[in-house]
Amino acid sequence: MGDLLNAFAVAGKSALGFQAVFFALLAIGLNVHFGYTGLLNFGQIAFAMLGGFGIAISVSQWGLNFWVGVLVGIVATVVLALLLGLPTLRLRADYLAIATIATAEGLRLLFRSVSASEVTGGTRGLSAFNGDFVSLAPWDTGQRYSVLGTRWSGGELWVALVGWLLVALLCLLVWLLMRSPWGRVLKAIREDEDAVRALGKNVYLYKMQSLVLGGVIGGLGGMVYVIGTGAANPDQFQNANTFLAYAVLILGGAARVLGPVVGAIILLFVIQFADTGLRALINNGVIPEGLLSATDVAQIRFVLVGLGLMLLLVFRPQGIFGDRREVMLDAR
Amino acid sequence: MPAENTPTGATAASLHKGAAPAGRAPQRLAQAALRDIPWEVGVAKPDPAIVVENVTRTFGGLTAVSVDHLEVQRGGITGLIGPNGAGKTTLFNLLTGFDQPNTGTWAFDGKSLGKLAPHRVARLGVVRTFQLTKALSRLTVLENMLLGAQGQRGESFLRALVPGIWRSQEKANTAKAMDLLRRFKLDAKKDEFAGTLSGGQRKLLEMARALMSDPKVVMLDEPMAGVNPALTQSLLGHVKDLREEGMTVIFVEHDMDVVRDISDWVVVMAAGRVIAEGPPESISQNQAVVDAYLGAHHDAPLTVEEEDRVLAQAEAAIAQEEHGGGEVLGTDGTTGRTER
Secondary structure: OHHHHHHHHHHHHHHHOHHHHHHHHHHHHHHHHHHHHOOOOOOHHHHHHHHHHHHHHHHHHOOOOHHHHHHHHHHHHHHHHHHHHHHHOOOOHHHHHHHHHHHHHHHHHHHHOHHHHHHHOHHHOEEOOOHHHHOOOOOOOOOEEEEOOEEEEHHHHHHHHHHHHHHHHHHHHHHHHHOOHHHHHHHHHHHOHHHHHHOOOOHHHHHHHHHHHHHHHHHHHHHHHHHHHOEEOHHHOOOHHHHHHHHHHHHHOOOOOOHHHHHHHHHHHHHHHHHHHHHHHHHOOOOOOOOOOHHHHHHHHHHHHHHHHHHHHHHOOOOOOOOHHHHHHHOO | OHHHHOOOHHHHHHHHHHHOOOOOOOOOHHHHHOOOOOOOOOOOOOOEEEEEEEEEEEEOOEEEEEEEEEEEEOOOEEEEEOOOOOOHHHHHHHHOOOOOOOEEEEEEOOEEOOOOOHHHHHHOOEEEOOOOOOOOOOOEHHHHHHHOOOOOHHHOHHHHOOHHHHHHHHHHHHHHHHHHHHHOOOHHHOOOEHHHOOHHHHHHHHHHHHHOOOOOEEEEEOOOOOOOHHHHHHHHHHHHHHHHOOOEEEEEOOOHHHHHHHOOEEEEEEOOEEEEEEOHHHHOOOHHHHHHHHOOOOOOOOOHHHHHHHHHHHHHHHHHHHOOHHHHHHHHHHHHHHHO
């Protein structure tokens, strides 16, 4: 019983920590792209990496101010969105998908390559760039605090707090935008581009705005992540994270403002709970060592997540917040 | 353009009509204006809204559209008919910027539309509907309608963030949309997803949505296709109303009764060319049109001599195939190439 409570507490910490903020921000960006505009961005992690490395390189390598680094990261994501969008957004949706997935993988390999290591730190990455930010915390970041049954360092708490504030602000932004006529045009583009063109809207411009907005939000996610871990390493930005972010989005419900946030909290909770819970069960001998060893847990928890997603899609295809009528329209 | 020098009373009359009290019998001014026009391909109209000049569009070796000269009378309903594959929809796509021609120019109200993007054409007042109805399924009927309104302040990214800037305009647009929805008897459905509407209702919605932009020219691609007869009558009424409001209507249709009923002028296309134009009653007598629809040669049975000739050709081909391999390969190659 104690182990179970402990697993709850650990999972709760994970669900509220900066990793959850990271996935929530990735998914909010994807929600703008995919949920509202129908753009298939399979390389959201590239935006996150540019955001994170924007800070890391600016501060550690170029010795710039932390906030200038934030600005550099945002500019880098905007440039990436424009570069990806210019050639592909006039074409069918598939081409953006191809371009983004290739870019995400290519950029990561470029950042970790030996030739880039003078700037990006190569496979070792960069560190010691978040001091300016952590020192802003109103409490002593060196101390540990007990929150909801687990221990948090002051720094962790500060990053998570600012991260969730950022999530709240961006949710507000998305909500404001999507209830406006601008958001209506985006949703219409998701349904049928040509119909929107025939009504006198510049579809290309709207898709570009959407790509930039979602990309910048993803970039902010990357910033939260590197500040949280205190280090930026290209291999943290595997493209699998993009698909986890999609899982977050589907879980919470696409085209819903709070869908990605709730999705991220639940996904992180489930993964961590499965991890801690299974380890506890193995240690206690409830699950025999021959069936499942502690080293397999890391993999098996994703199997459980996959299983859960499958069940969700069967029984609640619209996600937690989605509108079932909307999803059912596709089946007609 | 010869028509520019001869403005008749039609322009002035159609302008006045907008102000005239409703409820009078429809005047069909365009029909009157077109009465004395010769029934010739490429004939000049008294007051053309759209003028097409030497437009061609080819897809590989196939010439989908090749129109030398075509004028569309303002304020009238012009029916565009022709057998399947005649290039009607391609011509629509070219006129609305959805496709670019290989050669040629066309103008709307004297402004050249060449190389304009679709949304720019729409902003000039030329809106279209689609053969396969494009209702925006996961938007409500009212949202569909509001999307049609032009010049919305709230459609710019930054201004969208300040509702005060666009709220009053949105209110006005909503009132206008509700008026149109009532006219098209869709007002009860305003909060339903457009995807839940029936096929005919979607056609109505698409037409109503196009009207939200106060168009000057409405291009309807098969507005009656797949619509039940009761709804067809109401759709026809709506199309006639557009003419009463002074809009120019161009529509593609296969149902000849419909075409005869509402068009002031009919343009017949076949194999990418305009083969005939004239008032609806002229069309069924036109030999070129009959040939295009029913075929000029294949309606008569083969004569005995023809049969013999075909048989002889076939036998010769078989005989050739049975002799010398290299020869045969050569022939196969050539036939293959010509077919492609």
